[in-house]
Amino acid sequence: MKYDYLIVGAGIYGAIFACEMNKAGKKVLVIDKRDHIAGNIYTESVEGINVHKYGAHIFHTNDKKVWDYVNSFADFNRYTNSPVANYKGELYSLPFNMYTFNKMWGVVTPEEAAAKIESQRKEAGITTPRNLEEQAISLVGTDIYEKLIKGYTMKQWGRPCTELPSFIIKRLPVRLTFDNNYFNALYQGIPMGGYTKMVENMLEGIEVRLGVDFFENRDELMSIADKIVYTGAIDGFFDYKLGYLEYRSVRFETEVLDKPNFQGNAVVNYTDSETPFTRIIEHKFFEFGTQEKTVISREYSSEWKFGDEPYYPVNDDKNGELYNAYVELSKAVPNVIFGGRLGEYKYYDMDVVVGKALSMVEAQLNG
Numbered sequence: 001m002k003y004d005y006l007i008v009g010a011g012i013y014g015a016i017f018a019c020e021m022n023k024a025g026k027k028v029l030v031i032d033k034r035d036h037i038a039g040n041i042y043t044e045s046v047e048g049i050n051v052h053k054y055g056a057h058i059f060h061t062n063d064k065k066v067w068d069y070v071n072s073f074a075d076f077n078r079y080t081n082s083p084v085a086n087y088k089g090e091l092y093s094l095p096f097n098m099y100t101f102n103k104m105w106g107v108v109t110p111e112e113a114a115a116k117i118e119s120q121r122k123e124a125g126i127t128t129p130r131n132l133e134e135q136a137i138s139l140v141g142t143d144i145y146e147k148l149i150k151g152y153t154m155k156q157w158g159r160p161c162t163e164l165p166s167f168i169i170k171r172l173p174v175r176l177t178f179d180n181n182y183f184n185a186l187y188q189g190i191p192m193g194g195y196t197k198m199v200e201n202m203l204e205g206i207e208v209r210l211g212v213d214f215f216e217n218r219d220e221l222m223s224i225a226d227k228i229v230y231t232g233a234i235d236g237f238f239d240y241k242l243g244y245l246e247y248r249s250v251r252f253e254t255e256v257l258d259k260p261n262f263q264g265n266a267v268v269n270y271t272d273s274e275t276p277f278t279r280i281i282e283h284k285f286f287e288f289g290t291q292e293k294t295v296i297s298r299e300y301s302s303e304w305k306f307g308d309e310p311y312y313p314v315n316d317d318k319n320g321e322l323y324n325a326y327v328e329l330s331k332a333v334p335n336v337i338f339g340g341r342l343g344e345y346k347y348y349d350m351d352v353v354v355g356k357a358l359s360m361v362e363a364q365l366n367g
């Protein structure tokens, strides 16, 4: 065997795994079908602005070990995500907090806000939420659900809120304070100089082959390493033989504008159901950019079909069962490790992926 590990996919999972194994003296090869590293956290400089080519990525974590780890590859800035919701021209603060409640209902104190939410929850008659709609109404009431959640969620997931699992909305904090920080995380920021540079640092000194499609050279590639770390979609690895797992795909329309400031914020969500895109990202504001121009991306969500890029796993019960069946199949290939958002078919944030990659390295070295 020429390599100890062949790593399929140069995203954050693959890059960290490769980096740590290389440090441990293992021989590793990283391949990626794209012509660049960094997977979906890839950033590219346009007009001096780091553009998040595969969607906005904001690093946030409560795990000090993970935070220290990523900071060893990049300096992070003090960016704090505070998206604005635009509902038919009305602007609301996100996540749901006292600014949102004041704008929606004119309430001034936390008690008034809590009472308003409670009365709307009661009126809706929800005791134990069984789906995203019921969960949302019981967290923030019907008005906020109707204006800020229903349309946006329908666009992002292509399914009504009554058919979606409630955990999706639990990602968002609800606060009776004037705190617009989208995340409940102790540590948050964007790597200065872009994510690509950070991943480049992780991959320093490691053999990386770009533009290599694992499936086109599968037999040969499987034979050059003891073990394979596969970070693509798990159903794809098994040629979809048990059926397709569902994913949401995302498409971006990116424009350079000859003005310094288009929307005054990095993220503006369009929460009505008529606007065809879910949000507009103004990339310079992730890094407090002062360039003369600006770059914006409109984000459109669609159902994944074969040939598209998979982005979000649709983690409902049906897909959960199919995923478990693929995990059963994977037991027949014990030399293949499935990792990352696609390999594990989980709606992971970046920090979780970092943690998972580090524990997999540990398990491999000590297991």
Ligand code: UDP
Pocket: 085, 094, 148, 149, 150, 152, 153, 156, 168, 169, 171, 172, 269, 271
């Ligand atoms: N969400 C919403 N309205 C918003 C923002 C988010 O209803 O303005 C809901 C929606 O269901 C979405 C979920 O919250 O799928 C999680 O949103 P998040 O911004 O965390 O998604 P991501 O950034 O991972 O795409």
